[in-house]
Amino acid sequence: MIQGKTSGRKITVTNSSEYKKVGADMVIAYSTFKSPFGTCLVASTDKGVCNILFGASIAADIADLQSRWPLSKLMKKHQPIHAEVEAYFKDLAAGSKTRRNAFPMHLKGTDFQIRVWKALLTIPGAKTSTYGDIAKKLGDPKLSRAVGGAIGSNPVGYIIPCHRVLKSDGGISGFHWGVEKKKSMLAFEAEAK
């Protein structure tokens, strides 16, 4: 278990080895709300938020969710913690400087992925980086491709600033939820600061 910090938010990441077994009997509660980038789906376990998705549609998000937790049961149910997440984005949209308290996060990932995500959290707001940069931070510039893969499986969109990572030439390449979504996130962030 490691911890990363960004803008005062505290994020707890759990190693996948602690998850593999419990994944089978877990119930994941999810609900949706409108984010500055369109519909958003937030899912949580009894420990904390495990996913924040920004798919094209709710149905797509649910499918995505199920594929990430093939052994778990999904349940549409609004939890208090979901409201926390929604409030967080509302504050962002309002340009509020005071961030909400960190809502607990419960992520699963391999050690490598966790290192990548943690590196992402160190990117200053409204700044961008490249896959090569992240790789270098991890100790080996050649890891860029792997970094792409790790970022691609980022469970919590926006919170982990995957959208701030661009191609080495500065261009925006692919994005799990569509390049447009990535652009709007960057635009929103540049404006909200």
Added chain:
DNA sequence: TTCAACCATATTC
């Protein structure tokens, strides 16, 4: 613009 390596996973056999 095209292509072939590069790295970590997930999947499948």
Added chain:
DNA sequence: GAATATGGTTGAA
């Protein structure tokens, strides 16, 4: 275990 496919890449040809 080994082979294969697949990513939000890169750098050289």
